[in-house]
Amino acid sequence: xxxxxxxxxxxxxxxxxxxxxxxxxxxxxxxxxxxxxxxxxxxxxxxxxxxxxxxxxxxxxxxxxxxxxxxxxxxxxxxxxxxxxxxxxxxxxxxxxxxxxxxxxxxxxxxxxxxxxxxxxxxxxxxxxxxxxxxxxxxxxxxxxxxxxxxxxxxxxxxxxxxxxxxxxxxxxxxxxxxxxxxxxxxxxxxx
Amino acid sequence: xxxxxxxxxxxxxxxxxxxxxxxxxxxxxxxxxxxxxxxxxxxxxxxxxxxxxxxxxxxxxxxxxxxxxxxxxxxxxxxxxxxxxxxxxxxxxxxxxxxxxxxxxxxxxxxxxxxxxxxxxxxxxxxxxxxxxxxxxxxxxxxxxxxxxxxxxxxxxxxxxxxxxxxxxxxxxxxxxxxxxxxxxxxxxxxxxxxxxxxxxxxxxxxxxxxxxxxxxxxxxxxxxxxxxxxxxxxxxxxxxxxxxxxxxxxxxxxxxxxxxxxxxxxxxxxxxxxxxxxxxxxxxxxxxxxxxxxxxxxxxxxxxxxxxxxxxxxxxxxxxxxxxxxxxxxxxxxxxxxxxxxxxxxxxxxxxxxxxxxxxxxxxxxxxxxxxxxxxxxxxxxxxxxxxx
Amino acid sequence: xxxxxxxxxxxxxxxxxxxxxxxxxxxxxxxxxxxxxxxxxxxxxxxxxxxxxxxxxxxxxxxxxxx
Numbered sequence: 139x140x141x142x143x144x145x146x147x148x149x150x151x152x153x154x155x156x157x158x159x160x161x162x163x164x165x166x167x168x169x170x171x172x173x174x175x176x177x178x179x180x181x182x183x184x185x186x187x188x189x190x191x192x193x194x195x196x197x198x199x200x201x202x203x204x205x206x207x208x209x210x211x212x213x214x215x216x217x218x219x220x221x222x223x224x225x226x227x228x229x230x231x232x233x234x235x236x237x238x239x240x241x242x243x244x245x246x247x248x249x250x251x252x253x254x255x256x257x258x259x260x261x262x263x264x265x266x267x268x269x270x271x272x273x274x275x276x277x278x279x280x281x282x283x284x285x286x287x288x289x290x291x292x293x294x295x296x297x298x299x300x301x302x303x304x305x306x307x308x309x310x311x312x313x314x315x316x317x318x319x320x321x322x323x324x325x326x327x328x329x330x
Numbered sequence: 331x332x333x334x335x336x337x338x339x340x341x342x343x344x345x346x347x348x349x350x351x352x353x354x355x356x357x358x359x360x361x362x363x364x365x366x367x368x369x370x371x372x373x374x375x376x377x378x379x380x381x382x383x384x385x386x387x388x389x390x391x392x393x394x395x396x397x398x399x400x401x402x403x404x405x406x407x408x409x410x411x412x413x414x415x416x417x418x419x420x421x422x423x424x425x426x427x428x429x430x431x432x433x434x435x436x437x438x439x440x441x442x443x444x445x446x447x448x449x450x451x452x453x454x455x456x457x458x459x460x461x462x463x464x465x466x467x468x469x470x471x472x473x474x475x476x477x478x479x480x481x482x483x484x485x486x487x488x489x490x491x492x493x494x495x496x497x498x499x500x501x502x503x504x505x506x507x508x509x510x511x512x513x514x515x516x517x518x519x520x521x522x523x524x525x526x527x528x529x530x531x532x533x534x535x536x537x538x539x540x541x542x543x544x545x546x547x548x549x550x551x552x553x554x555x556x557x558x559x560x561x562x563x564x565x566x567x568x569x570x571x572x573x574x575x576x577x578x579x580x581x582x583x584x585x586x587x588x589x590x591x592x593x594x595x596x597x598x599x600x601x602x603x604x605x606x607x608x609x610x611x612x613x614x615x616x617x618x619x620x621x622x623x624x625x626x627x628x629x630x631x632x633x634x635x636x637x638x639x640x641x642x643x644x645x646x647x648x649x650x651x652x653x654x655x656x657x658x659x660x661x662x663x664x665x666x667x668x669x670x671x672x673x674x675x676x677x678x679x680x681x682x683x684x685x686x687x688x689x690x691x692x693x694x695x696x697x698x699x700x701x702x703x704x705x706x707x708x709x710x711x712x713x714x715x716x717x718x719x720x
Numbered sequence: 721x722x723x724x725x726x727x728x729x730x731x732x733x734x735x736x737x738x739x740x741x742x743x744x745x746x747x748x749x750x751x752x753x754x755x756x757x758x759x760x761x762x763x764x765x766x767x768x769x770x771x772x773x774x775x776x777x778x779x780x781x782x783x784x785x786x787x
Contacts, residue, residue, distance in 0.1 A: 148742030150770070154711060199709035201771060203697045203730075206737035208709040388724040389775075705730040706774040 139184075140213045144173050145199060147206045155193055158212055162190045176216060178245070180293060180301065185220025186245045219244045221288050221303055226312075231282045234269060236262040239278055241286060241305055248303035250286060255307055256317075276317060283315050332365040341371055349382055390704045394638075397631035401616075404625040405430060421560055421571055423594075429619045433596065433612060436639065436647040440595050443575035445556070448590035454567035461561060463585045464570050468559040469552035470500060472507060472545055477524075479546065481538045487529040488542045494524055502550070510550055517541070553579045577602045600645050608645050612636040662689040727773050728764070735760035735769050746770065 146168070149157045165175020176187045192215040199208030221227070221244075229243030238251040252260045255278065258271035268279045278284075286305035293301045307313045311321075333341070338361050346354055357378060366374070387393060408427040424432065424442045432440055447467070453459045477493040492504060504521060511519055511526065520527040528545065530537055558573040572580075575593040580586060581602070593599060594615060600608035613629065613636045620627050638653050639645055646652035654666045660676040660683050675681075685691055688698045697703040723731070739745055739756035746768040749759055763769045 146741065147738035150738070151744040198711065201707035201709060201734045203703065203734075206734060206739075206741045206743065210709075388726065390724060390726040702726045702730045702733070705727050706776070707730060707734055707771050708774050710770045710772050 139216060140211060143196075143210045143212045144168065144205075145208045145210060147208075150208075154196060154210070158196055158210060159190065159193055162193075162212070162214060181218065182293070184216070184218040185293070186218060188217045188219055188245060191215045191217050219246075220293075221246060221248075221291050223288055223291060225288045226285060227288060227305070228283065228285050231278060231280050231284060234262075234267050234278065234280055236264075239269060241284055243286075246301065246303055248286065248288070248305040250284075250305045250307055253308075254289075254305070256313065257308060276314070278314060285312050285315065285318065287312060331367060333368055333371060335362050338362065338366065338371060341368075342375060345375065345379070348379060353378075353382065390701045392700055393634060397634045400627055400631045401430075401635070404620060404623075404627055407625060408623050421558070421573055425619060425622055430616060433615050433619075434635070434639075434648045436597070436645045436652060438597055440575075442573070443555070443593065443595050443598075445570075445572040445575045445577070445580060445593045446591065447570040447572065447580060448587040449568060449570070450585050450587050453585040454569075454587070457561075457568060459585065460568035460570070463583060464559045464561045465501060466551070466583055467553050467556055467570065467572065467580060469554060469556055469574075470502075470550040472510070472548040472550060475500060475502060475507070475550075476546065479542050481535075481542055482527070483535070483538075485527075485529070486533050486538065487527050488538055488545065490526040490528070490545065492524045492526065507550070510548055511545065514541075514544065514548075553583075556580070596645060605640050605643055605645070609636045609640040612639060612645070657687070659683050659685070659687050659690045661685075661693050662687050665689045665693060723773065731769060731771050731773070732757065732760045732764060734771060735763060 141162075143158050143161055145154070145157055145161065146166075149161075161174035163175070163177050165172055167173070176190055179187050181187055194213040194215060196213075197211040199210040201208060227241075227243040227248070229241040229248070231239050232242045232247065233240040236252075238249050239255070240247050240249055242248075252262070252269065255269060256271055256274070256276065258274050258276070260269050261272055262268075263270050263277070266277070266279065268277045270277045284307060286307045287309060288303060289306050290302070290304035292303070311318060339358060342354075342358060342361065345357070349357070361371070361374070405427055408430070421444065422442060423429075423444055424440065428441070447463075448454070449460055449463060453463055472490070475493055475496045477491040479488060479490045481487075482489055492507065497503070504524065504526070508519055508521055508526065511517070511528070514528075516530065518529040518531075520529065528541060530541065533541075553576050555576040556572045556574040560571045562569055562571060575595045575598060577591075577593045577595070577598050578601075580591065581588050592611070592614075596608055596611050596615065599611045613632045616632050616635070617627070617629060635648070639648060646656070648654065650667050655663060657663050657666075660672055660681050664672040664676075676683075683690060685694060685696070686699075688700055691698045736756040736759070739759055745759050745763070747759065747763050747766055753759060753762070760769070
């Protein structure tokens, strides 16, 4: 990616590459606007920026009227993650509520609605803080590792918190890792 | 120990490449007249160079604005003065502010067209020959030599009474006029001293009236458009001043010095001599007009104006229909005159503004590309990183 | 290459602003020399200003950078 990086005068006198890297990673506030600080930000097209990995090139800085800072056009590489529709993701359950479970994968939290957990009827067990299948007695609790599929993506770069991702586990080979193992063994037995 | 003239010239020779020739020549001429020591000469040379460098226009200078102000200020002094000045030798010429406006507006015809005709060596010194040329140039109609003309209803004819004095002054004989009158068909000419009678066969009164008018308008000699000539003895030679201008035909007259003869009709110069001549004419006319009023403006300002008016090969006016009206930027045009029309037209045709010029950027509120705003600054990496005080 | 008066003004102005915003000065400064504009002028005289001018030809091509 190529961006104009503003290096403020007080940052002069240090290695330019280090300064620029720091600005790209952490950033600072300039007149009420965030300058740099890409890590952890949601890019409207690229998705979540996980890390600025490498600076490819820093061009000579320009000085514009009315500002003492140097503006360096900088080319750099980033590690990004953008959830795609129908993508299979592995994650961890971070919260259980009566209408479903929040699963954290990469840097996003996705919701698995109660109706999308299993084919079974699900009951919310308030005491355990778990969602339990009425017939199978399978339970989902905080800390469980699950595999799910992305069914809806709505990213909001302005407010990262408001981005919504919906997941489903109501398909073969999806669900809590333990359940998947159980199903596999069942299938093996059947074959025999 | 004073330097000799030769030594001085030798010593300033190195300035030849550094100074414009006019300045160099002035310096040489002045220095030849003074006694000066080697040391003082060096000081003079250094000072001349310093001042010359100081007077140079630097990139980014707003030359247009400076030119406008340099011409505008003296113009305000002119407005107060009379409109017309009794110009050279009883000829009436528009001068002062109206003349400047006329030039800058690139009018098709000046309000008082005028020529200054110089003559070739042998004609310029000889009054007789000069007068002859002048007579050849001035248009003469039959009307000009008539004392009166009358329509004789009894005999159904037109009688022309010629003015003897005028004839003598114009060096014309009755026979010359008769010869010209022969070009009118169906007319019998009778000559009787100063009276010429023209007879038509079976005329109505209307026919006679028509004939009388036609005869009066008959062109005797001279060049079209040149209504009056005045011969004047300048310092060393006779010069012809005319009212009315027709450069093309005057240049064809034998004895006219083609290289010096001039007119104040700039559009005519453009037609006859080309755009470069027109550019020079603009400069000279403005300068002469200003100087005539005792005002002095540096030629370079006038050159800029003339250049702007002639860059694209034809003389165009400064203003709505010329320089300002042809600007590439919509905003710049809208800023000058008829704002709404320009903006509307631009909106309808989907015009695009590159925001390259000054006016546009002032409107938009960006730094303008002029003076300090034109300077692009770049950080020098090695020094941006260095912390050491030197 | 000689700087035009406009270039000089811009450089001194920009540099003084940088100094006022906390850039480290590139000359030794003393107690009686704390005005950023004066420091910038001194820096320019010594040729240590970390700013160069980019001049363009009318066709917008760059004309090799110069100080």
